[in-house]
Amino acid sequence: MRSPIEQYLLDLTRELRARPLLARRVAREVADHLSEAAARAVRTGASREDAERSAVAQMGPPRLIAGKYRRLGPSSAGLLVAASIGTAMISVWLVFVCAVVLPRRDPDHIAMWLVVAALCAAFTATSAACVSFAWRRPAWLVALGVLAITATAFGLLAAIQTLQAMAAGRGFEGYLLLMGVMLTGHGLVAAIYAILTARVRVLRVTMAA
Amino acid sequence: MNREPLPTGQVDLLLLSIVARGPAHGYAIIDTLRVLSAGAFDQPEGTIYPALYRLEEQGLLASREQAVAGRRRRIYRLTARGRRALVERRDAWRALVRDVDVILEAGARHA
Numbered sequence: 001m002r003s004p005i006e007q008y009l010l011d012l013t014r015e016l017r018a019r020p021l022l023a024r025r026v027a028r029e030v031a032d033h034l035s036e037a038a039a040r041a042v043r044t045g046a047s048r049e050d051a052e053r054s055a056v057a058q059m060g061p062p063r064l065i066a067g068k069y070r071r072l073g074p075s076s077a078g079l080l081v082a083a084s085i086g087t088a089m090i091s092v093w094l095v096f097v098c099a100v101v102l103p104r105r106d107p108d109h110i111a112m113w114l115v116v117a118a119l120c121a122a123f124t125a126t127s128a129a130c131v132s133f134a135w136r137r138p139a140w141l142v143a144l145g146v147l148a149i150t151a152t153a154f155g156l157l158a159a160i161q162t163l164q165a166m167a168a169g170r171g172f173e174g175y176l177l178l179m180g181v182m183l184t185g186h187g188l189v190a191a192i193y194a195i196l197t198a199r200v201r202v203l204r205v206t207m208a209a
Numbered sequence: 210m211n212r213e214p215l216p217t218g219q220v221d222l223l224l225l226s227i228v229a230r231g232p233a234h235g236y237a238i239i240d241t242l243r244v245l246s247a248g249a250f251d252q253p254e255g256t257i258y259p260a261l262y263r264l265e266e267q268g269l270l271a272s273r274e275q276a277v278a279g280r281r282r283r284i285y286r287l288t289a290r291g292r293r294a295l296v297e298r299r300d301a302w303r304a305l306v307r308d309v310d311v312i313l314e315a316g317a318r319h320a
Contacts, residue, residue, distance in 0.1 A: 029258060032234070033254070060256060065255040065259060068259035068260075072262065072266065
């Protein structure tokens with residue numbers, strides 16, 4: 001059975017899940033506030049349970065507080081969603097290229113690009129899942145981290161090889177450079193989001209213990 | 210006499226004014242606000258933290274976590290920019306109160 005303060009902090013971090021860095025800061029600050037308010041009430045004769053209930057009631061609903069933070073600017077979850085949309089577009093574009101362009105120009109690489117398209121789709125789906133329902137599940141965060149590292153490495157490789165080909169006079173394939181930059185950006189955003197969310201999860205586990 | 214709650218827009222001015230007294234953590238700031246306003250501040254206490262964060266984002270406050278009596282606490286202090294903003298906003302508020310008073314006094318003479 002969780003105490004009123006523990007439950008309040010869990011609710012607050014859930015409301016702030018789109019901003020994992022902020023959630024950690026706010027949870028620590030509010031935890032300090034609530035414990036001091038409760039301790040003061042206990043000193044005046046209240047029971048521990050009543051003191052915590054009173055402190056939580058004075059703090060206000062977690063949704064109200066989280067809503068005030070939401071108005072202060074874009075969240076890292078919002079950035080991740082925006083980057084995911086870019087990767088989803090890459091996936092669709094690659095399927096189109098595999099179906100229409102490559103059979104005539106380069107049929108040997110169709111399978112490889114279809115695998116890349118599938119990985120892009122999986123990365124998009126995992127990102128969306130972590131933002132919406134899976135942020136509390138470690139396995140999803142690990143999957144997001146692995147895909148983020150893979151996407152960053154692949155994106156950087158694609159960008160570097162495109163630039164090297166251009167420098168060597170073998171032509172400039174701008175769409176490959178764009179794909180590399182977008183995948184690298186998505187990978188970095190996802191990696192940071194996964195790390196920050198994992199830190200909030202650790203904090204929640206600590207608070208609930 | 211019924212007391213109206215503090216307007217939300219003026220809470221920023223009050224927070225700057227309280228932190229100008231010296232660096233303080235969130236609980237102490239809210240406690241001071243409650244005591245000095247003699248009950249006029251009746252918003253949920255948790256709404257002050259987003260306001261402090263916003264003031265920090267605007268560069269008017271700065272904060273960092275430090276150990277106080279064995280606890281890690283976030284301490285807020287006024288920045289130089291915050292001090293200038295406080296003077297400007299306080300002067301604007303006083304001018305507004307003065308102007309409103311003039312109108313109210315004129316009205317009272319004819320009431």
